[in-house]
Amino acid sequence: MNEFSWKDVTNALSLANMILGLFSIFCSFCKKSQCASWMLLISFLLDMAVGAMTRHLTVCHRSGTKLNDFAVFTTFGLGSALLLGVDGPLNGSLVIIYVLAASFRLCFYSTGVPSTYKGLPCPYASCVLASTSLLTKGNTFILSCMALLMILFMMDQSYYPHDEILESENWKKMVYLGGVIMLLLSPFRLTAFYYLIWSLSYIFFPDALWGKAVCLRLQLQRN
Template sequence: MAHRQAPSQCGGFFQTKSQSCYQMKDFATALSLANMILGLFSIFCSFCQKPCGACWMLLSSFLLDMAVGTITRHLSVCSKAVLELNDFAIFTTFGLASALLLGVTGPLNSFLSTIYVLATTFRLCFYSASERNPGLSSTYRGLPCPYASCVLASTSLLTKGNTFILSCMASLMILFMMDQSYYPHDKILESESWKKMVYLGGIITLLLFPFSLTAFYCLVWSLSYIFFPDALWGDEISLRLQNRHQGK
């Protein structure tokens, strides 16, 4: 009897593990779809001349994308379809929707918007390549698109859509995205408590505080990642804190 029950227990274990994997995939798929829907609403707001609404959608997507990234990293091999959907959502939200913040009313803005979308595509290609390379699994190549989008949306809110400042900032973000520099996986929801508090602070300011304060908070957050990637958001600070704690 014991010999007959063993396969049943083993089968139950793998069935539970498989069900958990499928549930995570479904949840990640739903979040990626929500991210893409926010991007589509941002595009709609841009066409309707409602830049505040468009920026709010992009900042929401910025926070949502981090949750999607956390889940997809835990899905490992079975996450290929989810990763492809997430890449499409990133292109829609942080590429097309973000580029429309620059406007398409003149030839210069239209040209810069097109270059921004191409830079996003370029960046996503390097992202996929780094994920397939085990040696680069903990880094991004080029500035991640969500951070560039967050900078643009925050700048647009703080400057009330100033075209000149937005164009300058977009040009910088294009250079950062196409750069060959490496940026660490922030892994905010999987890291130290203070990083989780930063994420929670972003949600609170987005939902409860004025647009200007939310924009300032997210802009400082994004710029700290751009200019101090390893010092603040990399794994080195985690190791230093852990060694310091062990030393005590």
């Protein structure tokens, strides 16, 4: 396939990501938090695939970048925030704060360091909320506490490595493949627990577990 065709593939995946985010929003308004959470977990996998194709095939282009940014905001900003519900002023305020935090993270947190993010990437925060929602059956109090924690991580100035899960060590690819298999075959609560552990490992041990390949590449480039 030529470069134009690969651009179409990446755009299609970004569009699918956005559509899943819109379905998640619709499910949240219909009080179907479990369905909304599954949409977000599928989008989590799609987002990684889009990132891998963009980096590996060098097909990044302006329209595709904008589409992916809109997809990330729709799915991992609005879609994730609405898992908290808007039944009262406190929940509604927290939803607004979460959306604003995701917006600031996407728009203003840039870094000049290669292969790093500043602030927790929105998909990982979304994965934590979706997994927590499934494990707690949408417990509003626990979700609100987790959302506040994710807001702090997203607004933090700490650096997180590009996980590059599909382009790195084989064990990382197996983690991704395990996530796909779990979504298709595994009992729901076990799948949610798998994704929660996956996302928390990136949040609390970014360099120890997910940054080794990045560090090695940077050292080789300097040498």
